[in-house]
Amino acid sequence: MDGKSTSSLFRYPTSFCVYALLTLMVLLILILNIAQIKNHNASIDESNQNWRIYPLPKLNSREKQQMQPKRDLWTERLVQCGYQNHSFTPEERSEGTFLMKMIEWPKPPNSAVPFQKSSNPAYSPFVILNSAKTFYVGDQFQVMLQMYDFDGHPKRYGGDYLQARIHTPALKAGSAGTVIDNQNGFYYINFNLSWPGKVEVSVLLVHPSEGIQVLKRLREERPERVYFKSTFKSGAVSETTVCNLCLSQSQPFCNFTDVRTGEPWFCYKPKELPCSARINHIMAGYEQNLLEGEEGHYFQSQVNVKKPILPSGLAHVTVKPSPHAGKDLRECVPGKSLLSPAGFYYQDKWMSTSCNIRRFDTPVVITDCLRGKNVYILGDSTIRQWFEYLTEFVSGLRKFDLGNLRKAGPHLALDIDNKIKMEYYAHGTPIRILPVSNQDLPFIANKLDEIKGGKNTVIAFTIWCHFNTFPVEPYIRRLQNIRRSILRLLERSPDTLVVIKTANVQALPRDVSLYNSDWYSYQLDLVMRKMFEGINVAFVDAWEMTIAHYLPHELHPKSIIIKNEIEVFLSYVCPL
Ligand SMILES: *[C@@H]1O[C@H](CO)[C@@H](O)[C@H](O)[C@H]1NC(C)=O
Ligand SMILES: *[C@@H]1O[C@H](CO)[C@@H](O)[C@H](O)[C@H]1NC(C)=O
Ligand SMILES: *[C@@H]1O[C@H](CO)[C@@H](O)[C@H](O)[C@H]1NC(C)=O
Numbered sequence: 001m002d003g004k005s006t007s008s009l010f011r012y013p014t015s016f017c018v019y020a021l022l023t024l025m026v027l028l029i030l031i032l033n034i035a036q037i038k039n040h041n042a043s044i045d046e047s048n049q050n051w052r053i054y055p056l057p058k059l060n061s062r063e064k065q066q067m068q069p070k071r072d073l074w075t076e077r078l079v080q081c082g083y084q085n086h087s088f089t090p091e092e093r094s095e096g097t098f099l100m101k102m103i104e105w106p107k108p109p110n111s112a113v114p115f116q117k118s119s120n121p122a123y124s125p126f127v128i129l130n131s132a133k134t135f136y137v138g139d140q141f142q143v144m145l146q147m148y149d150f151d152g153h154p155k156r157y158g159g160d161y162l163q164a165r166i167h168t169p170a171l172k173a174g175s176a177g178t179v180i181d182n183q184n185g186f187y188y189i190n191f192n193l194s195w196p197g198k199v200e201v202s203v204l205l206v207h208p209s210e211g212i213q214v215l216k217r218l219r220e221e222r223p224e225r226v227y228f229k230s231t232f233k234s235g236a237v238s239e240t241t242v243c244n245l246c247l248s249q250s251q252p253f254c255n256f257t258d259v260r261t262g263e264p265w266f267c268y269k270p271k272e273l274p275c276s277a278r279i280n281h282i283m284a285g286y287e288q289n290l291l292e293g294e295e296g297h298y299f300q301s302q303v304n305v306k307k308p309i310l311p312s313g314l315a316h317v318t319v320k321p322s323p324h325a326g327k328d329l330r331e332c333v334p335g336k337s338l339l340s341p342a343g344f345y346y347q348d349k350w351m352s353t354s355c356n357i358r359r360f361d362t363p364v365v366i367t368d369c370l371r372g373k374n375v376y377i378l379g380d381s382t383i384r385q386w387f388e389y390l391t392e393f394v395s396g397l398r399k400f401d402l403g404n405l406r407k408a409g410p411h412l413a414l415d416i417d418n419k420i421k422m423e424y425y426a427h428g429t430p431i432r433i434l435p436v437s438n439q440d441l442p443f444i445a446n447k448l449d450e451i452k453g454g455k456n457t458v459i460a461f462t463i464w465c466h467f468n469t470f471p472v473e474p475y476i477r478r479l480q481n482i483r484r485s486i487l488r489l490l491e492r493s494p495d496t497l498v499v500i501k502t503a504n505v506q507a508l509p510r511d512v513s514l515y516n517s518d519w520y521s522y523q524l525d526l527v528m529r530k531m532f533e534g535i536n537v538a539f540v541d542a543w544e545m546t547i548a549h550y551l552p553h554e555l556h557p558k559s560i561i562i563k564n565e566i567e568v569f570l571s572y573v574c575p576l
Contacts, residue, residue, distance in 0.1 A: 074100050074473045081246035082257060082264035083477060096476045099530060103472065103523045105216070106159040106183055108209055115297040116150045119160050119208035121304060123148035125312035126189075126203050135193055137322035143177070143189040143201055145309060158183035159209030161519050162309075163505065165548050166191045166199050173197070175344035176547040193319045194344040194351070200316040203309040206508070206518055211298035211305070215517055218290055219471055226432060226469045226515055229284040232270045232277040242284065243267035245430055245474055254278065258428070261445050261481045263474075265429045281441055283432035290514050299513055306508050306553070329356045331575035332568075334497060334538035338529060342541035345548055350564040358571045360563075363394040367418055369574035370397075372456050375422040378444050379462040380431065381556060382542070383501050386460065386569065387411055387424040389562045397422065408436040431466045445478075448485035453493025458573050462501035462542075464528065465555070468520035475524050479531040490536055498537040499569050502528065504546040506555035516555070538572040540565050 072088070074096045079085045088096075126145035135141055143164070147155040164177035177189040193199060207215065218225060228243045247253055247266040254275030256265040269275060291299070299305055332355035343352040350357060360366050377387045384407075391399045391413045397420055400412045411424040426433055428443035444461055451457060463482070467475040486498055503525040505518045513519075525543055532539075542557075542565055551558050557565075 072097055074476065077471065078473050078477060081474075082255070082266065084262050087262045092480050095480070096473070099476055099527050100472065102530065103526050105212060105523075106157065106181075106209070108157055108159065108213065111213070113210050115210075115294055117153075118149060118210040118298065119147045119155060119205065119304065120150045121205035121208075121307040121309045123150070123152055124205075125310050126201070127312050128201060128314055128317060131314045131317055133317075135199075135317050135319045137193055137196055137319060138324065139193050139319075141191055141193065141317060143191070143203065145187050145189075145203065147185050147187070155185040157185065157209065158187070159212055160187070161206040161209075161212060161522070162187060162189070162203060163206055163518070163547055164189045164191075164201070164203045166193075166201055167548075167550060168195065168197045168199055169550060171195060171197055171346060172348040172550065173199075173344065173346045174548040174550060175341050176544040177201075177203075178340055192341055192353075193317075194353075195346050196319045196321045198316050199319050201311065205304060205307050205309055207513070208298055208304050211513075212519055214291065214295045214298055215513070215519055218514060219469070219520065222287065222290060223470050225287040225290055226430075227284045227287065228430065228432075229282050230267045230278050231280050231282070231435070232273040232275075233279045234273050234277045237272060239270035239273055241268040241270055243281070243429075245470065258443055258446070260449070261443055263428070263443065263478065263481065278438060280435045280437050281429055281431070281433065282435045286515060299510055301508075301510050305510070305513055329354070331356055332538065332571040333575065334499075334572060335536040336538075337533060338539055338541060341548075342539075342544045343548075345564075348560060348564075350545055350568060352568065352571075355571065356576050357567055358574065358576050360567050360570050363396065366390065366394050366570065367396055367415065367420070369570050370394075370415075370420045370422075371418045373420055373573070374457045375420070376447070376451065376457070376459045377422065377424045377461070378447055378459065379427050379501070380465050381407065382465065382504060383460060383462040384409065384411075384424055384426070385556060385562050386501075386566055387413070387422065389559060389566060390422065396420075404440065405434050405436070408434045408440070410440050427461075427463050427466070430470065443481070445481040445485040448482070448489050451489065451496075453489050453496035455495035457493070457496045458499070459496065460499040460501060460540075460569055462503070464503040464521055464524045465516065467524055468516050472523060472527065476527060476531075479528060483531055483535070486532075486535065486537065494536075497572060499540060499572055500528070500532055500537055501540045501565065501569075502543045504542040504555075504557060505553045506546075507553050518553075540568045 072093045075088050075093055124145055124147045126143050129142045129144055147160055149155055158181040162179045164179060165174050166177065167174035173195050175191065175194055177191045180188045182188065189203065223246065224244055229240050230243050232239045243266060245265060252269040254267045254269050256267065267278065336354055339353045341353060343350050377383055391397055396415045396418065397413050398415065400414055402410065402412055404410060409424050409426050413422040425442055425447060426436065428441050444463060463478065489496055503521040506516065508517060545561060545564060546553060546557055549561055551561065
């Protein structure tokens with residue numbers, strides 16, 4: 001209200017009363033509406049508790065109480081597989097129950113949905129809400145889509161898994177969106193605008209909700225669909241048997257449970273040799289013929305797996321520079337919670353929304369950063385890519401040939417002059433890997449226990465992909481064990497830097513989904529983010545960094561993406 005209208009009010013007392021009355025009514029209506037909107041939001045929020053991509057729900061004391069389980073079903077399942085019941089603390093028990101609840105995914109109303117009634121991305125266009133509006137950098141905007149089936153009828157339930165990003169190809173700019181499932185066939189996707197220009201929207205249906213049900217069934221019923229083996233050797237005799245995390249105990253078996261973490265692992269007993277003759281661990285194979293009845297229809301690459309959803313109307317918005325642009329970012333320090341979105345690419349460089357990412361464009365800058373450091377890279381092949389990138393790019397950091405297979409490790413690289421040591425270890429079983437000696441496959445938790453730590457120690461790890469074929473419970477337990485070790489490490493050496501790389505998305509040609517779907521990874525990733533919340537570790541959000549990028553999804557992202565991951569990593573090692 002400006003000064004003029006106020007003074008005119010006082011000049012005309014009668015119209016003032018009318019005006020006041022009107023204002024009062026308008027206010028009342030507004031208040032009522034706001035109250036309604038608030039309620040509406042609250043109910044959406046509650047029903048979508050497990051749905052919000054980021055930020056993850058924080059556990060308050062009320063929720064904690066509600067989460068108090070009658071029985072720890074998740075530990076019971078583990079105990080059946082050889083985990084020791086007494087090894088779980090009460091906190092770990094209720095945390096696991098909470099996490100299982102957190103990642104619950106809605107079911108279609110009935111289990112046998114005919115294919116014609118399943119989600120059809122080709123009939124389900126998205127619309128940009130308020131697309132004609134002028135948007136500024138820093139604004140948020142929303143995309144809506146309603147899912148239809150193959151008969152052209154709208155769907156009445158949710159549970160489809162979508163991924164979305166905004167991008168400007170000419171600027172090599174991109175950022176991931178946050179999907180909200182309204183669980184009635186409608187989906188909303190939020191994007192934060194971080195650069196000016198013509199910003200396009202891309203949405204993928206990763207799996208229809210009916211396909212997710214199949215993935216869930218396989219995860220529960222067929223955890224052995226990837227199987228492993230070990231060779232036992234003594235002198236000239238050698239035998240090979242099947243191994244897994246949980247083995248049917250129908251025949252004699254060997255117990256290779258790790259004594260320190262209590263994490264089980266079993267192999268069938270060789271006929272001649274003793275269990276102690278085991279020398280290695282090997283990925284043995286993938287079981288085939290996993291799908292039953294109609295299930296195959298839900299995994300058709302050109303139809304309903306990672307299938308683009310097309311726009312109805314405009315597929316872009318125009319974004320103007322913000323008058324209040326130029327946020328001052330802090331230096332990167334561990335212990336901060338992840339923001340949503342975590343960042344965006346601009347000119348193919350990842351910009352974090354939480355801190356200043358340094359550029360490490362030349363080998364010299366990396367050497368300067370790592371001088372005097374002891375670097376441990378632990379996990380799977382997606383973080384082994386960091387080791388490979390660094391040793392290829394920084395010529396002074398020489399890979400020392402330990403005689404191990406490139407894809408198995410362990411690996412060591414040294415820069416004697418600059419006192420840099422970098423080691424890579426693949427994480428312990430389960431892991432799909434070429435033959436690797438038992439001694440060369442440490443559990444991350446045990447490795448951490450063996451590291452003294454200190455201001456010159458840097459540890460980066462990732463773990464997710466090789467748990468994709470298992471129920472979530474063993475993954476929760478693995479992370480709890482890793483977290484125990486991190487906390488011990490940070491107690492004895494608080495200056496140690498621990499960096500966690502999240503999962504990343506990948507290509508899903510037919511069948512890869514059944515063993516390694518992004519949906520499996522996504523569920524584990526949610527658990528990982530929650531597990532390490534509030535402790536003094538840093539994250540590299542490879543999940544968003546691979547969704548946001550213009551290159552096609554791949555399990556092993558191309559080197560431009562790895563370069564960006566490493567720049568985030570090194571920004572924590574050597575902040576500006
Ligand atoms: C496991 O331990 C919990 C808590 O101590 C106990 O309630 C439960 O009965 C135990 N289960 C088994 C199978 O021993
Ligand atoms: C395997 O060995 C561990 C100790 O090493 C033991 O606690 C556990 O009960 C054993 N499991 C089975 C199934 O024999
Ligand atoms: C994204 O936009 C929303 C709404 O404006 C805002 O609350 C949130 O903080 C933004 N996220 C980041 C990381 O800036």
